Amino acid sequence: MRSGIVGTVAVQTTSGFEPGQPGARLRAQASVCRASVRWALAVLATLVILVPPSARLVREARADDELDFGLESHRLAGVELTGNVTFTAAELKRIMRLQEGSWTRPLRAARYQPHLVETQLRLLTNYYRNRGFHQVVTGVDSITVAAGGGDLLHITVIEGDRTYLRSLTFTGADPVPESLLRDAVSLREGSPSPADRNAFGGDIYSLREALRNETYLDAKVTPVLTVVPLEGGAGYTADLNYRIVLGKSYRTGQINLAGNDLTVDRLVRRELEIAPGDPLRWGHVEDTRRNLLGTSLYRDVNIAAVNQDTTTGVADLSVRVIERRPAYYELGTGVGSLERIRVLAAWGHNNLGGKGRRVQVRARGSWNVEDVVGSPVSFDQGQINYRGEISYVNPRLHDGRYSFDSMLFLSRETRGESGLNMLGWGANVGTVWHNDRYTTNNVFLGYKVTEPEIHPQAPEDWQARFAQLNPAVSHVRSLNWALYLDHRNDLFHPTSGAYSVLTAQLAGGLLGGDYNFFKWTAAWHDYRRMPVGTLALRFKAGGTRTYGASVDQGPDGVPYDDRFFAGGASTVRGYANNSLGPQVSNQDEQDLLNYTADVLLPDNPARGGNYLLLTNLEWRVPLPVLRKWGLATVAFLEGGNVWAELRDLQLQGFRLHSSPGFPTDSGSTKDWDYRYSFGTGVRFDTPFGPVRIDVGFPLKRVRYLSETRDYKDPASVWHFSVGYPF
Numbered sequence: 252m253r254s255g256i257v258g259t260v261a262v263q264t265t266s267g268f269e270p271g272q273p274g275a276r277l278r279a280q281a282s283v284c285r286a287s288v289r290w291a292l293a294v295l296a297t298l299v300i301l302v303p304p305s306a307r308l309v310r311e312a313r314a315d316d317e318l319d320f321g322l323e324s325h326r327l328a329g330v331e332l333t334g335n336v337t338f339t340a341a342e343l344k345r346i347m348r349l350q351e352g353s354w355t356r357p358l359r360a361a362r363y364q365p366h367l368v369e370t371q372l373r374l375l376t377n378y379y380r381n382r383g384f385h386q387v388v389t390g391v392d393s394i395t396v397a398a399g400g401g402d403l404l405h406i407t408v409i410e411g412d413r414t415y416l417r418s419l420t421f422t423g424a425d426p427v428p429e430s431l432l433r434d435a436v437s438l439r440e441g442s443p444s445p446a447d448r449n450a451f452g453g454d455i456y457s458l459r460e461a462l463r464n465e466t467y468l469d470a471k472v473t474p475v476l477t478v479v480p481l482e483g484g485a486g487y488t489a490d491l492n493y494r495i496v497l498g499k500s501y502r503t504g505q506i507n508l509a510g511n512d513l514t515v516d517r518l519v520r521r522e523l524e525i526a527p528g529d530p531l532r533w534g535h536v537e538d539t540r541r542n543l544l545g546t547s548l549y550r551d552v553n554i555a556a557v558n559q560d561t562t563t564g565v566a567d568l569s570v571r572v573i574e575r576r577p578a579y580y581e582l583g584t585g586v587g588s589l590e591r592i593r594v595l596a597a598w599g600h601n602n603l604g605g606k607g608r609r610v611q612v613r614a615r616g617s618w619n620v621e622d623v624v625g626s627p628v629s630f631d632q633g634q635i636n637y638r639g640e641i642s643y644v645n646p647r648l649h650d651g652r653y654s655f656d657s658m659l660f661l662s663r664e665t666r667g668e669s670g671l672n673m674l675g676w677g678a679n680v681g682t683v684w685h686n687d688r689y690t691t692n693n694v695f696l697g698y699k700v701t702e703p704e705i706h707p708q709a710p711e712d713w714q715a716r717f718a719q720l721n722p723a724v725s726h727v728r729s730l731n732w733a734l735y736l737d738h739r740n741d742l743f744h745p746t747s748g749a750y751s752v753l754t755a756q757l758a759g760g761l762l763g764g765d766y767n768f769f770k771w772t773a774a775w776h777d778y779r780r781m782p783v784g785t786l787a788l789r790f791k792a793g794g795t796r797t798y799g800a801s802v803d804q805g806p807d808g809v810p811y812d813d814r815f816f817a818g819g820a821s822t823v824r825g826y827a828n829n830s831l832g833p834q835v836s837n838q839d840e841q842d843l844l845n846y847t848a849d850v851l852l853p854d855n856p857a858r859g860g861n862y863l864l865l866t867n868l869e870w871r872v873p874l875p876v877l878r879k880w881g882l883a884t885v886a887f888l889e890g891g892n893v894w895a896e897l898r899d900l901q902l903q904g905f906r907l908h909s910s911p912g913f914p915t916d917s918g919s920t921k922d923w924d925y926r927y928s929f930g931t932g933v934r935f936d937t938p939f940g941p942v943r944i945d946v947g948f949p950l951k952r953v954r955y956l957s958e959t960r961d962y963k964d965p966a967s968v969w970h971f972s973v974g975y976p977f
Contacts, residue, residue, distance in 0.1 A: 327351060327361040328401030333392075334408040337384075341782075346378045347371040349404070361401070368404070379410065381450040383443025385478065385487065386411035412486030414444045414478060423495040427465050432493070435461040444489035448474060458493065463533035468556055468566065469498035501531040504558065504567040513574050514548055518607040521650045522546065523570075531556070531566055541688055543572060546646065547601045547609070550575050577602035588820070588971040589828060590617035591633065609644040621667035622827060623708040624856050625955070625962075632708055634672060638662040654683045656695065668829040669856040670709035670717075673812060674702040681731070691735040696762075699727045701812045710854045712837075725765050725810050729758035739778060743940050746785045750776040758813070759799060767799035768809045772863070776977055784872035784883075789977040793863040794897070806861050806895040814859030815893045818926075820970035821977070822865055823891040824947030825928020827968060832860040832893035833922050840957065849899075849921040850914040851953050853960035860893025862900060864925070867891075867977055871934070881936035885945070890927045899923045911952040911963045920953045927951055930967075940974040 330349050332340045344351065349371055351361050372389050379387035388409040397403045419440055421432050433439070436454040445451060451474045462470035477490045506527060508519050522542035524535040536554050543552045551573040559566040581597040599611035620633040638660065645655040661676045681695020702724045705717040732755045739748040752774045759767030772793035779786045793815055801808030819828035834855040836848060846852070869887040894900050905925045912919040920926075932945035952964035 323366075324362040324364045326401035327363045328397035328399065328403045330404045330406060332406050332408060334410065336410060337382075337413075338378075343375060343378070343408075345782075347375050363402070363404075372406070375406075375408070377447065379408070380446035382445070383413040383415060384410050385414050385444075385446040414446075414487040414489050416440050416442050416444045416491055417479070417488040418490045420490075420492045421495060422492060423497065424462075424493075427462065427467075427497070431461055431465070432458060436493075438491065444476065444478075444491070448476075458495070460533070462495070462497065466500045466502070466530045466532060467497045468501050468531065468533070468559065469561075471496040471498070499559075499561050499564045501556070501559065501564050501566045503527050503529045503531045504560075504565040506568045506570060507557075508570050508572075510572040511574065513577065514572075514602060514607065515605060517650075518546070518548065518602075519543065519570065519572065521647050525568070531568075536568070538688065539570075543570075546607065548575060548577065548607065549573060575601070585973055586971070587617075587973065588969060589619055589621050590636070591620045591630065593617040607646060609642075609646065611642045612640070613642075614639045619665050619667075621665065623667040623706050624670045624710060624713065624854050625668075625827075625830075626708070626710070626854070628667075628708050634665040634706070636664055638664075648682070652684050656681050656683060656693075665706065666829065667706065667708075668816075668818075668827065669811070669835070669858065670706045670713050671811070671856070672704040672706055674704065675812065676700055679731075689736060689738055691737070693731075693733040693735075695731050697727070697729045697731055697756075699729075699812070701725045701727070701810065703811065709856075713854065713856065716837075725812075726763075727758050727766055727810055727813065728762040728764035729756050730762065731756045739776075743938070744936070745778040745787075746780055747778050749778070756813075759801065766797075766808065766810050766813075767801040768795050768797045768813070770795040770809070770813060781870070784870060787867075787869045787871060787975075787977065789865065789867040791863065791865040795861040809861055811859060814861060815863035816857065816859050817863065817865065817891045817893050820945065820972040823889045823926055823928055824887065824930055824945050824970055824976070825889070825949035825968055826926060826947070826964065829859075830857055831891070831922075831926055833858050833895045833899075844957065846914060849923055851922050851955055853955040853957050853962065858895070860895055862894045862897055863891070864900075865889075865891035869976070874933075883934040883936065883941070885932045885934060885943075886929075887931070887945075887947075888927070888929045889947075890925055892923070892925050894923060907950075909951045911954040914954060914956050920951045922953075924951055932970075942973055943971070943975075945970045945972075 392405040392407045435457040473494045475492045524538040549572040553571045556566045583595040585593040597613040616637040642658040648655045677699035734753040736751040739745040754772045756770040774791040777788045797808035816829040818826035818831040835858040867889045874882045909920040927950040928947045930947035934941040
């Protein structure tokens with residue numbers, strides 16, 4: 252056991268003078284001092300001659316060691332905590348930042364600096380004190396040497412009684428409502444009472460922001476905490492009072508612009524949420540800053556109150572912007588498990604004609620190599636996919652809150668799971684507006700023309716059936732609405748917050764076209780920080796319903812391009828892309844084999860569904876050691892499927908297990924089964940989202956059996972893509 256004694260040395264000095272004999276005493280002392288100095292010099296010279304050079308070098312080395320004081324470190328075998336009841340040992344170790352050996356740091360030996368242990372204890376003590384334990388005592392009980400080598404620190408915690416807030420009051424805040432102030436703070440009656448004033452910093456800042464939004468720009472907030480012992484020695488309670496000095500209430504004076512050399516003043520002023528003469532509420536100032544950044548015309552925006560007149564209560568605003576170049580271009584390439592080669596090019600201008608209007612031309616092409624109706628194809632048998640868009644946006648129609656958005660598109664998409672290639676073109680015209688910083692609405696009219704083609708690598712019998720059916724070109728005209736509720740902390744790398752999307756589409760009817768249907772989707776995403784990494788969740792549901800002349804067509808009353816599909820890199824990763832759900836089945840073959848409609852057959856194309864349900868759970872964790880290069884890993888558990896009709900969604904389909912047995916067995920997997928999968932993957936972070944490789948393992952596999960083929964869903968499926976799946 253290593254132990255140490257830290258003590259103090261007291262040095263007492265006296266004058267040595269006696270009253271009445273100052274001169275004689277002083278001369279005697281001087282004589283003695285001179286003799287002492289001569290004697291010391293003689294002894295020192297003798298030592299220099301007699302002491303060997305090696306000994307003198309050792310002495311010099313010890314002197315140099317003085318310079319290394321505080322740099323010594325010891326190997327750390329571990330930290331043992333006793334007495335901690337309220338908080339776990341793992342949580343307290345993170346507070347102290349004592350880096351024990353861990354699987355996340357396999358190449359780094361755990362070490363610590365003894366002289367900094369006291370600092371770590373202070374961090375531990377402050378953590379307790381700011382959570383209500385005002386009388387907490389912490390200390391190192393002992394340091395032992397572990398069996399495998401290294402120091403084992405034994406730290407004792409005596410928590411004591413916890414102090415809670417008994418009352419919360421505000422003084423000096425009239426005429427600001429107390430309810431507004433209470434909503435701004437996190438510490439309320441019944442909360443553990445911090446012991447240090449620094450712990451009130453977050454609530455002080457929130458109160459000042461609330462008061463700034465009430466026009467009191469110079470408000471001062473001082474917390475006063477009174478700790479009161481309870482009767483009978485039962486502990487302590489505390490009363491918290493915020494003393495507020497409001498200062499002057501301000502109105503907006505002049506608004507001065509600077510930095511907008513490429514954009515006219517009108518483009519800046521139309522984004523202002525505040526005008527001269529208005530009460531100077533700082534929340535409106537922050538909304539103005541967000542509006543300006545959202546135009547894509549400016550890299551940064553700084554707004555400050557200047558020329559504050561405390562007599563009249565008027566303050567001017569200085570709005571300074573840093574402009575972007577309005578014209579831009581983009582070039583990019585990539586690869587994926589389906590898009591083996593991908594090329595992207597775009598050109599745009601954010602200030603067309605100097606009026607803040609935007610135009611963009613974007614083109615994307617790829618060489619797709621995917622299984623065609625379950626049959627693998629070679630690289631040279633791939634197909635070209637492309638999409639080209641031309642868009643024009645007036646973000647402030649007549650300088651109002653509504654935009655004017657228009658877009659023309661042309662596309663070609665291969666759908667190997669259905670044995671089809673889909674050619675499409677059309678246009679959208681609509682508007683976007685923001686209810687607040689979190690809520691966005693989008694309403695537009697859509698016109699889409701779709702022309703299906705048979706995939707060149709589709710089975711011969713399916714090519715013959717396609718030629719017999721001769722599907723016609725379809726026209727869909729629709730009114731669309733989408734609502735986005737975005738509370739994520741980051742658009743590309745969310746680690747907290749929620750994101751929700753609601754959509755509705757009404758096609759046909761008075762708008763005309765070949766199909767009449769109503770389609771809706773609802774999606775909820777949630778992101779939560781974990782002790783390690785981020786937990787991401789998604790729930791998504793959708794449905795369609797035909798009406799009018801399309802009712803007689805049943806599920807086929809919804810065009811193929813507007814149906815739901817599941818399976819693949821962004822839905823359920825244990826299955827092939829868009830492979831889940833019902834098939835375009837061959838009734839004659841089913842009758843021959845005595846199969847029901849829910850039995851899945853080889854070489855039958857996926858037809859998509861009119862109803863969708865998805866559930867996803869993903870844990871995103873930075874990789875040990877490799878995290879500094881942006882590498883991370885994930886573990887996921889997912890479920891989902893699509894159904895042709897709502898009655899196909901059966902409770903039995905949510906069973907946790909079904910076998911890839913004989914197709915007609917009740918325990919075998921059917922097309923209406925809710926499919927589950929789990930897996931893992933690797934991520935490489937980029938500024939625009941991760942490049943990812945995933946492998947999924949299906950938990951409910953299907954056996955496809957016919958007269959000519961017998962195979963099962965693969966035991967694992969690989970996906971290579973860009974961006975988060977949700």
